[in-house]
Amino acid sequence: MDNFVVSARKYRPTTFASVVGQEHITRTLKNAIVTGQLPQAFLFCGPRGVGKTTCARILAKTINCEHRTPDGEACNECENCRSFNEGASMSIFELDAASNNSVDNMRELVKQVYIPPQMGKYKVYIIDEVHMLSQAAFNAFLKTLEEPPAYAKFILATTEKHKIIPTILSRCQVFDFKRIENSDIVRHLKFVADSENVKYEEDALEIIATKAEGGLRDALSIFDQLVNFTQGNLTRQGCLENLNILDSEYYFRLVDYLRAGNISQSLLLYQEIIGKGFGGQHFLTGLCEHFRNLMVSLDPQTLPLIDGGDALRQHYGQQAQQCGLPLLLNYLNTTSDYEFRFREANNKNLFVEVCLMKLASVVIPQG
Numbered sequence: 110m111d112n113f114v115v116s117a118r119k120y121r122p123t124t125f126a127s128v129v130g131q132e133h134i135t136r137t138l139k140n141a142i143v144t145g146q147l148p149q150a151f152l153f154c155g156p157r158g159v160g161k162t163t164c165a166r167i168l169a170k171t172i173n174c175e176h177r178t179p180d181g182e183a184c185n186e187c188e189n190c191r192s193f194n195e196g197a198s199m200s201i202f203e204l205d206a207a208s209n210n211s212v213d214n215m216r217e218l219v220k221q222v223y224i225p226p227q228m229g230k231y232k233v234y235i236i237d238e239v240h241m242l243s244q245a246a247f248n249a250f251l252k253t254l255e256e257p258p259a260y261a262k263f264i265l266a267t268t269e270k271h272k273i274i275p276t277i278l279s280r281c282q283v284f285d286f287k288r289i290e291n292s293d294i295v296r297h298l299k300f301v302a303d304s305e306n307v308k309y310e311e312d313a314l315e316i317i318a319t320k321a322e323g324g325l326r327d328a329l330s331i332f333d334q335l336v337n338f339t340q341g342n343l344t345r346q347g348c349l350e351n352l353n354i355l356d357s358e359y360y361f362r363l364v365d366y367l368r369a370g371n372i373s374q375s376l377l378l379y380q381e382i383i384g385k386g387f388g389g390q391h392f393l394t395g396l397c398e399h400f401r402n403l404m405v406s407l408d409p410q411t412l413p414l415i416d417g418g419d420a421l422r423q424h425y426g427q428q429a430q431q432c433g434l435p436l437l438l439n440y441l442n443t444t445s446d447y448e449f450r451f452r453e454a455n456n457k458n459l460f461v462e463v464c465l466m467k468l469a470s471v472v473i474p475q476g
Contacts, residue, residue, distance in 0.1 A: 117329040130289035139181035148282040150263040154270040155286025158326030165235045165264040169201045173229030189229045200229040207238045212245035239265040240272035288323025309343035316348045360399040372469045389461040393448040400441040403429040
C-alpha cells in the first residue's frame with residue numbers, strides 16, 4: 110500500500126508565485142531579495158494555516174539560491190536548492206519553539222549562529238511558534254538578534270504576535286499574514302481536485318472554503334476527509350452531511366414562512382432541523398448570521414462581503430429586497446436577544462419556539 114501524502118504537504122507551495130492569497134507579502138519579500146535589502150530578522154504573524162512557515166521556507170531557500178531568476182524566485186536546480194528540497198540543507202535550520210522553549214535551547218542555538226555556513230551565503234534559522242519561548246529564552250536570544258553575524262538571518266513565525274516582547278518586535282521586520290479569501294481557497298481546491306482526478310460540485314468547494322475560515326491548510330485537510338467520505342465525488346449534500354453544517358436553504362425557507370406570518374410551518378421546519386441533530390444554540394446562531402447576511406445584501410456594494418458563490422449572493426439579494434431594512438432590523442434584534450439568553454432557559458426547545466412565534470408575528474407599518 111503506497112504511503113499517502115496529505116494534500117497540505119503534497120501541494121505545499123515551493124515558490125513565491127505559488128503561495129495562495131498573500132501577494133502583499135510575497136511581493137515585498139521578492140523585492141527585498143532583488144534589491145539585496147534583507148533585514149537580519151523577519152517576524153511572520155497571522156492565523157494558522159495561511160502560509161507563514163511555507164513563506165519562511167521559500168525565503169530561506171531563495172536567499173541561498175545560486176541562480177535566482179530576475180524576479181527573485183529560486184531556480185530549484187542549483188546544489189543549495191536541491192539540498193533544501195531534499196531536506197538535507199546544512200544552512201537552513203528549523204526550530205519548534207513549542208517544544209524547544211527553554212533558555213538552554215536558545216543558548217545552544219546562539220552558539221551555532223557564530224559558526225559560518227558550510228553551504229550557501231546565509232545561515233537561516235526558522236523559529237516556529239516563537240511566542241512559546243520563555244522569558245529567559247527571549248532574553249538569551251535578544252543580543253544575538255540585535256547584532257547577528259552578517260551571514261545569519263532569523264525568520265520567526267507566530268500566531269500570537271501580542272505575546273512577543275517589544276524588544277524582540279523592535280528588532281524584526283513584521284509581516285502580517287491575512288486570512289485567505291474564499292475565492293482564492295476555492296481556486297486552489299479546484300487545482301488540487303483536477304490534479305487528483307476528483308469530481309466536484311463548485312458549491313461543495315465553497316462549503317469547504319467557508320468551513321476553513323480563511324485557513325488553506327484547514328481547507329485541504331477538510332478536502333482530504335471529504336474525498337474519502339464521498340469516494341472521490343464531492344457533492345454539496347455530501348459535504349453538508351459530513352461536516353455537520355446546516356444547509357442555508359433551511360434559513361431561506363424559514364424567512365419566507367416568517368414573512369408570511371406562518372407560525373405552524375416555522376415550528377415544523379425547526380423540528381425538522383432538530384431532527385437532523387442540530388441544537389437550539391446552533392440554530393439561533395445560524396439564524397442571526399442569516400439575518401446579518403440579508404442586511405449586508407440590501408446594498409449591492411456590500412454584497413461581496415457574503416462568503417459564497419454568485420448564486421448564493423443572488424439568493425440573499427432577492428430575499429433581502431423582499432424583507433426590507435426595518436423588518437430585518439427587527440428580526441436581528443429579536444433573534445440576537447434570544448441567542449444571548451438561550452443558556453439561561455430551562456426549556457430550551459420551547460424558548461426557541463417562542464422566538465420563532467415572535468418573529469412570525471412581527472408587523473412593520475407600511476409607509
